Amino acid sequence: MSIREDSEPILVGAEPLGKILPIDLIPQIKNNWCWAACAEMVFKHRSITVKRQCDLVLSALSASASSLDCCNNRPDGPCDLPASDKEITNLYINKGIRSATLVDPIKPDEIKAEIGRNAPVEIGYKGSGFGRGAIGHVVLLYGWQETPGVGLSFFIHNPLAQARSVRADFALPGQIDRGLWDATWKGL
Amino acid sequence: MIVKDTLPTDFKKTIKQQIGYMLPGLLHQHSGRPKSVELRESFLTWTLDLNTLLQQALDLKTLRARMSAGSFLPAQETGVWHHQILFDGEPRAWAESEVLASGKARVREVSISPLAKKIDDAIEWVESPAREWAKSASVHVRLLSLPSLLMHTFWLLEPRNVYVIGALPKFVNLVERQLFDEAAFIQALYADLLSREKRNR
Numbered sequence: 001m002s003i004r005e006d007s008e009p010i011l012v013g014a015e016p017l018g019k020i021l022p023i024d025l026i027p028q029i030k031n032n033w034c035w036a037a038c039a040e041m042v043f044k045h046r047s048i049t050v051k052r053q054c055d056l057v058l059s060a061l062s063a064s065a066s067s068l069d070c071c072n073n074r075p076d077g078p079c080d081l082p083a084s085d086k087e088i089t090n091l092y093i094n095k096g097i098r099s100a101t102l103v104d105p106i107k108p109d110e111i112k113a114e115i116g117r118n119a120p121v122e123i124g125y126k127g128s129g130f131g132r133g134a135i136g137h138v139v140l141l142y143g144w145q146e147t148p149g150v151g152l153s154f155f156i157h158n159p160l161a162q163a164r165s166v167r168a169d170f171a172l173p174g175q176i177d178r179g180l181w182d183a184t185w186k187g188l
Numbered sequence: 189m190i191v192k193d194t195l196p197t198d199f200k201k202t203i204k205q206q207i208g209y210m211l212p213g214l215l216h217q218h219s220g221r222p223k224s225v226e227l228r229e230s231f232l233t234w235t236l237d238l239n240t241l242l243q244q245a246l247d248l249k250t251l252r253a254r255m256s257a258g259s260f261l262p263a264q265e266t267g268v269w270h271h272q273i274l275f276d277g278e279p280r281a282w283a284e285s286e287v288l289a290s291g292k293a294r295v296r297e298v299s300i301s302p303l304a305k306k307i308d309d310a311i312e313w314v315e316s317p318a319r320e321w322a323k324s325a326s327v328h329v330r331l332l333s334l335p336s337l338l339m340h341t342f343w344l345l346e347p348r349n350v351y352v353i354g355a356l357p358k359f360v361n362l363v364e365r366q367l368f369d370e371a372a373f374i375q376a377l378y379a380d381l382l383s384r385e386k387r388n389r
Contacts, residue, residue: 001189002315003329007226007274008200013209020213031357147209150295155213160338160357164299165210 018145019115020155021045028159029053030080035088036060037159038122038140039095042188045120048095057081060091082136085124085183092188099187106184108152112144114186123156124183138183190315192329195230195269199285199293203227203271206295207283214281214300222275229272229311231331233284234263234343238334238381252371261343261350261370263332269293270331272304279308303340303354306364307331310342310353313365321347337381341373356380 023045028037036056043050050056054071061081070079083091085102092100106114106121114121121141143155145165156164195203204227215221255261273281283298313319314329321327324346332343332350339362342351350373355362361376362368368376 001191003190003192003229003311004315005229007228008204010204010211010225010227010273011208012211012215012221012225015212016209018213143213145210145213150206150209153210153213158301162299162301162303163214164297164301165214166297 013147016145016147018143019112020143020145021115021118021120023120023140023142023157025157025163026053026159032080032082033057034138034159035083035091038138038157039088039091041140041142041157041159042092042097042120042122043095045118046097046188048097050095054079056091059094060087088122088124088138088185092185097188100185101187103184103186105181106186108144110186111141111154114188115142115144119186119188122185122188123181124185125181189325190321190327190329192229193232195232195271199269199287200227202293203269203283203285203295206285207271207273207298210283210295210298211281214298222280224274224276226274226277227271228274228279229307231270231329233266233268233270234330234332235266236261236263236332236334236377251374255371255374261332261348261374263330263343266333270307270333272307273298279304282307306354307340310351314342314344314351 023041026037026041026044028034033053036053039056039060040050040053043056052071057070057079060083089100089102105123111121122138123141124136124138126136137158137160139159140157141154142157144152145155146152153165156162156166158164207227208225211225267286269285271283271285272279273283275281281298281300282304283295285293285295288294314327316322321344327347328345330343330345332341333339337356337359339355339359340353342353343349344351348370350368350370352362352364352366352368354364359380361379362373
């Protein structure tokens with residue numbers, strides 16, 4: 001007996017009502033660079049020149065990484081560093097997005113308003129469990145749609161190579177991936 | 189014989205319809221529409237409540253002893269179904285659905301993600317005739333997930349093993365395509381979680 005199942009066709013619907021920003025997914029190059037990949041997506045969208053993800057890391061973590069070779073091809077290494085919320089905010093401001101603001105989780109209407117003015121929204125969350133072992137991650141919300149029978153859903157790029165459509169009433173009560181949504185960057 | 193939980197047939201129509209509604213916006217930016225989109229395997233998901241686990245088993249030794257004495261991995265059924273989705277015959281996406289209090293099924297997320305291929309590969313691996321359980325009377329396969337850690341595993345009952353399908357690349361002990369016994373799995377999970385820094389992204 002097999003756990004394989006027969007395929008059943010899915011009929012894909014028409015283009016729904018909503019707004020999706022033309023932002024392509026850029027995966028994170030190193031294990032801890034979700035924040036750098038999100039920043040690269042934002043800068044590309046804003047036509048701010050960034051040569052490489054590693055250059056963003058160097059400019060964001062200049063104090064701790066200035067003497068490191070962040071642009072080598074090793075999968076890990078001393079430059080594979082996470083960023084604090086403050087370092088993420090400063091990265092945007094220092095690269096010219098002076099409106100970048102770090103806030104608490106925001107409501108669906110605020111997200112739609114941000115997308116409406118062509119600004120993606122960066123969401124930070126941490127995995128639940130083990131207190132001091134909490135693991136942080138950031139993703140980029142780049143669109144929304146309203147569909148009959150489904151309602152409001154959001155489009156999210158996860159730098160760990162996922163593009164997803166998440167139903168709003170599931171995503172927004174403070175949970176993403178069943179982790180705790182604890183930070184939002186708007187004005188991007 | 190390898191078995192898994194079966195999605196009630198009357199949910200399938202609703203689930204396929206809602207996935208079809210949620211896909212266009214995603215496909216918009218992903219090399220156009222595939223010629224065919226299909227629903228394939230569905231798995232009822234299980235999870236570990238890490239906080240409860242920590243409270244109940246502060247001492248890893250005790251937890252290991254308890255599990256060696258016959259207690260099962262402290263996992264809970266979530267009521268959430270994972271669905272594999274094929275684009276032009278290839279596993280490229282997945283969806284999650286849940287059953288509401290009204291008894292109706294609702295899709296809450298659709299993702300285009302390498303996880304679909306990883307799960308497909310894991311099905312191949314589990315069903316390989318070379319596996320030791322191929323000759324067992326019955327092996328129940330459950331999808332055990334910790335979404336906040338991007339961790340997905342096949343929990344195999346009766347060998348009482350856990351096969352890691354995907355995990356945070358930050359993890360060094362719980363790595364993909366490795367088979368653990370239940371106690372070793374918990375130990376590796378503790379080790380990876382406790383080595384992390386607080387609040388960093």
